[in-house]
Amino acid sequence: MAEALLGSLVMTPNAASPKQMAAPGLGGGNLHCWIETVEVTAAAAATSTYDLAVLPSNARLTPDSKIYWDDLASTGSPTLDLGLFNPTGYAGTGITPDDDGFFADADVTSAGSKAFIADIANAGKALWQFVSGQAADPKQPLLVRATLKDAAANVGGTLTVCLYYTLD
Numbered sequence: 001m002a003e004a005l006l007g008s009l010v011m012t013p014n015a016a017s018p019k020q021m022a023a024p025g026l027g028g029g030n031l032h033c034w035i036e037t038v039e040v041t042a043a044a045a046a047t048s049t050y051d052l053a054v055l056p057s058n059a060r061l062t063p064d065s066k067i068y069w070d071d072l073a074s075t076g077s078p079t080l081d082l083g084l085f086n087p088t089g090y091a092g093t094g095i096t097p098d099d100d101g102f103f104a105d106a107d108v109t110s111a112g113s114k115a116f117i118a119d120i121a122n123a124g125k126a127l128w129q130f131v132s133g134q135a136a137d138p139k140q141p142l143l144v145r146a147t148l149k150d151a152a153a154n155v156g157g158t159l160t161v162c163l164y165y166t167l168d
Helices: none
Strands: 004-006 009-011 032-040 049-056 059-061 066-069 079-085 098-107 112-115 141-149 157-167
Touching: 032 049, 049 157, 066 079, 098 112, 098 141, 141 157
Parallel strands: none
Antiparallel strands: 004 009, 032 157, 049 141, 059 157, 066 112, 066 157, 079 098, 079 141
16 A cells, blocks of 8 residues: 655555445535515505515425515514415416415514524425425426515615525
8 A cells, every 4th residue: 555644644545445425415516696676655555575586396495595585664573474385477386375374473573584494404395395285296387486474665765585405
C-alpha cells in the first residue's frame, strides 16, 4: 500500500473497497427559487385572495420557503391562510382546493413572516402532499394562494413569498 506523508501525519489508504455513493433520493437535484410580491390594498376584504406562484405538483419545498407581510391592520384582527388550488383556466381537476394546506390563521396585524413548512418532518414533501386528502401526484400545476380571513385589512401593505424547491 502506498503511504502519503502530510506534515507529521501518515495517511494510509483504506484496504477495504471504497464506499459507493448512494443515488440521491427524491427531491435531489438543482434548487429552484420563486419570489413573488403582491400588494394588499387598504380596503382589502376579509375574503381577498392573492395568487403567489404556480409550480408543478412534484415540486419539493425546502424548509427555507417563507411568506412575509407588512402590518395589514390598525384595527380588527385579519389573518392569512396559505394553501393550494387548481390554477384558473387549467383543465386538470386533480385536487380539491385547500385554502390552508400550508397553514391557517397567521396574524397579520403586525409585520411578520411564517415558514411554509411548520413541521420539519414535512421538509422535502412534494406540493401535492400538502393538499388534504390527496393520495397521489395529480401531475399538474398547482397555484399557491394566500387568503385574507377573519377581518378586512385596513392598512395597505406587501406580501412576498420566497419559495425554494427541487424537482423530481
